[in-house]
Amino acid sequence: QLLDLQGYKGETMADKMKRVDRASFNSIDLAWEAHKVRNKIAHEGTAHERSAREVRRVIDMYQRVFREFQYVE
16 A cells, blocks of 8 residues: 555555666665565465564564554554
8 A cells, every 4th residue: 555655556465566766766676585484374375474573573564664654654
């Protein structure tokens, strides 16, 4: 939804992120890393276990992306 609001077009999240202008999206690398983890979880399900520390790290990445665009406080 954030990428849609920023005007990025594409069929998938990856398609949209590939079109990002890095100069106007400082946290794009964090977005990519968090998205890759999300995909592993989505495709591997319960076979893909994460430690509490790793979960916190991924949540922090999403928060940093969302804060950049004032999507969350």
